[in-house]
Amino acid sequence: MGRGKIEIKRIENTTNRQVTFSKRRGGLLKKANELAVLTDAQIGLIIFSASGKLYQYHSPSSSMEEIIDGFLKAENIHFDNLNSHQQLHSEITKIRHETDRLQLSLKQITGEDLTGLTVNDLNQLEEQLEFSVSKVRTRKHQLLNQQLENLRRRVNKPISYIIMSIKFSHLLH
Template sequence: MGRGKIAIKRIENTSNRQVTFSKRRGGLLKKAHELAVLTDARIGLIVFSASGKLYQYQSPGSSMEEIIDRFLIAENIQFENRNIHQQLHCEITKIRHETDRLQLNLKQITGEDLTGLTVNDLNQLEEQLEFSVGKVRTRKNELLNQQLENLHRKVMFEHQVMMEQQHEIEEQKEREIREMGFLEPFGQILDDSRSLLHLGPEIHPFQLQPIQPNLQEAELHGHRRQLW
């Protein structure tokens, strides 16, 4: 019983498709090698799998670059490839000239190479430098103002934090005074102590009288003086 024909179409099952690729790839490389050895043919084979992996074969004694060059010559593609090289050369030359011009302008701005400039060129260069300096100063002033504003905000924030800490300390002291047994706030106690120092006569009705001299002792002293 012979083998059935396999329909040439994409295999939907992923595993079967991978197995088929591995088997057919091996057979293709084997046939290419047999053909190159038996007939002395120059063969270059390039295969990319569905995942992007590269498989290649070139005839013994040959390289893939040599085979590709022969293919380009045989298909008359070398002419188009030469045009591509010319375009690339033109682009490289253009970029090189532009780079040289920019380097020369940079040297002129820094004052290193001014020999080829006329008076008008020097005036334009001076105006350009003054304009650039003005932009630099404007940017510098913006940064300085921003730093001053940030510093002012920092000082205000630190002052606010200090005031809050001081307020917390005062509240803590007042709580400690209350916990020690005082019923009234410490400030009220000080006010009461100050009010006691200003009490009038109605609070203290007893007043000290000046000491009067003893009249009898004064008369006795007078008689003694007369007797003597």
């Protein structure tokens, strides 16, 4: 005859609750021992009853202190990773603020968002733009001069080639 499935909820009757606690605690300790023996795992199990009584189990190959030390070391690694995540989050936040600032500056330079700027701010922006225009004009003139020089070379090259061809053909005749 099979057992019926029970609903997992708090047992209201204190006697039944204590009996269930004792039986399930024994089963849990037995399973912990089997797992430790079969797999050579380090297991530490701590149980406090409703009345505050302590029950514990540790693997035969180690003490509860060793298991707790291992747990604390593993948690410190976890906390170190958490600190790394917090540092990354902080760095991302800084980069977002910098990006927002640069986008606002770009909008101001292009004249899209001039709200909130004082006359002094607008004068500085105007000076920056005039300086930038000067640099752009200088670069444009450099490129135009380079293109003009390249065109002159191309034009002079065929003319000198034609002149040499004519001279060479006169020598043959």
